[in-house]
Amino acid sequence: MAKITLSNLRHSYYPNPSKPEDYALKEIDLEWDDGGAYALLGPSGCGKSTLLNIISGLLVPSEGKILFDEQDVTAEPPDRRNIAQVFQFPVIYDTMSVYDNLAFPLRNRGVDAARVDARVREIAEMLDVTAMLDTKAAGLSPDNKQKISMGRGLVRDDVNVVMFDEPLTVIDPHLKWKLRSKLKELHQRVRRTMIYVTHDQTEALTFADQVVVMQDGEVVQIGTPVELFERPQHTFVGHFIGSPGMNLLPCEVRDGGAFFEGSAVPLEGAVRPGEGAAQIGVRPEFVSLGATGLPARVARVADVGRHSVVDAVTGGVSVKAIVEGPVPEQGAEVHLAFKPEQTRVYRDGWLATEAGR
Numbered sequence: 611m612a613k614i615t616l617s618n619l620r621h622s623y624y625p626n627p628s629k630p631e632d633y634a635l636k637e638i639d640l641e642w643d644d645g646g647a648y649a650l651l652g653p654s655g656c657g658k659s660t661l662l663n664i665i666s667g668l669l670v671p672s673e674g675k676i677l678f679d680e681q682d683v684t685a686e687p688p689d690r691r692n693i694a695q696v697f698q699f700p701v702i703y704d705t706m707s708v709y710d711n712l713a714f715p716l717r718n719r720g721v722d723a724a725r726v727d728a729r730v731r732e733i734a735e736m737l738d739v740t741a742m743l744d745t746k747a748a749g750l751s752p753d754n755k756q757k758i759s760m761g762r763g764l765v766r767d768d769v770n771v772v773m774f775d776e777p778l779t780v781i782d783p784h785l786k787w788k789l790r791s792k793l794k795e796l797h798q799r800v801r802r803t804m805i806y807v808t809h810d811q812t813e814a815l816t817f818a819d820q821v822v823v824m825q826d827g828e829v830v831q832i833g834t835p836v837e838l839f840e841r842p843q844h845t846f847v848g849h850f851i852g853s854p855g856m857n858l859l860p861c862e863v864r865d866g867g868a869f870f871e872g873s874a875v876p877l878e879g880a881v882r883p884g885e886g887a888a889q890i891g892v893r894p895e896f897v898s899l900g901a902t903g904l905p906a907r908v909a910r911v912a913d914v915g916r917h918s919v920v921d922a923v924t925g926g927v928s929v930k931a932i933v934e935g936p937v938p939e940q941g942a943e944v945h946l947a948f949k950p951e952q953t954r955v956y957r958d959g960w961l962a963t964e965a966g967r
């Protein structure tokens with residue numbers, strides 16, 4: 611296992627890139643600790659595969675370096691990097707038994723039979739596939755095939771990193787949660803450096819201790835699931851993580867405070883001086899309906915099971931509130947109050963309030 615460092619990494623698919631838009635990866639500086647569980651989360655086209663291919667060695671970056679435990683591997687081909695990869699679609703040999711599939715990566719490296727047997731049985735037990743060891747892989751369901759693929763990725767104990775690239779794509783929705791929690795458990799048991807690439811926030815937040823959120827070739831925030839939820843550094847993170855995402859209201863900034871439609875809105879801390887379009891950001895979980903606050907009219911109410919989402923319009927802006935218990939009717943006049951310590955200002959997308967007092 612290894613610590614992975616990405617230093618001043620930039621990549622363009624064009625021969626002579628000149629402007630920021632020419633870069634699929636704009637500037638990446640990251641350090642991934644040995645044994646950590648990381649997710650790379652972002653929408654389609656944000657640069658996840660480009661970054662993954664640079665780490666695995668399929669792509670040489672236009673600029674910057676990749677280090678495994680301080681050793682520069684930027685120019686090393688994939689087979690010299692000692693990485694295990696699990697892809698979207700299962701990569702297994704249909705004609706072989708489950709046992710032989712799991713044993714393959716070890717036998718391929720000349721590991722002795724006793725060690726192969728011990729390791730295959732250990733991994734099979736972790737994945738709950740011991741009863742299938744003698745079954746031909748061809749007969750397995752798609753989720754079991756993907757489990758075996760994961761097992762093949764985990765069976766070697768000498769790899770620098772195990773990378774999962776959208777591994778649950780082919781899994782039925784009702785089985786996804788099982789494999790999601792299985793992967794988390796596997797990480798806790800084997801403690802390898804793992805990188806999980808996905809556009810799905812639930813998968814990223816379930817698996818990772820640290821989530822790297824990407825947008826347009828840039829890392830916008832690295833944090834624990836709680837940090838991403840509680841203090842998004844960028845409106846993109848506020849919107850992309852959470853359901854529904856963070857509310858955004860255009861505002862005016864004066865003397866370190868924020869004003870919406872002329873009313874002062876209490877914030878977690880003072881707004882830092884600066885230029886740019888300002889917005890108040892507050893998650894629906896921290897909006898309440900009461901007797902005081904911004905006057906609003908309820909446009910929609912959605913009952914989503916454990917709670918309701920009330921969509922109210924104030925000053926022409928739609929604001930969502932997560933409400934437990936009784937809810938107002940559509941068309942009702944309400945007042946919206948924001949929990950001050952969870953209300954902040956963003957300038958041109960980036961967090962601009964001082965941390966809570």
Ligand SMILES: Nc1ncnc2c1ncn2[C@@H]1O[C@H](COP(=O)(O)OP(=O)(O)OP(=O)(O)O)[C@@H](O)[C@H]1O
Binds near residue numbers: 653661
């Ligand atoms: N071979 C290529 N040639 C030119 N441009 C490319 C190439 N591969 C990717 N790109 C561009 O680089 C940017 C990042 O793409 P990338 O595939 O890394 O994103 P992604 O987040 O993995 O998206 P997806 O989940 O859809 O694969 C996109 O704008 C994409 O169009």
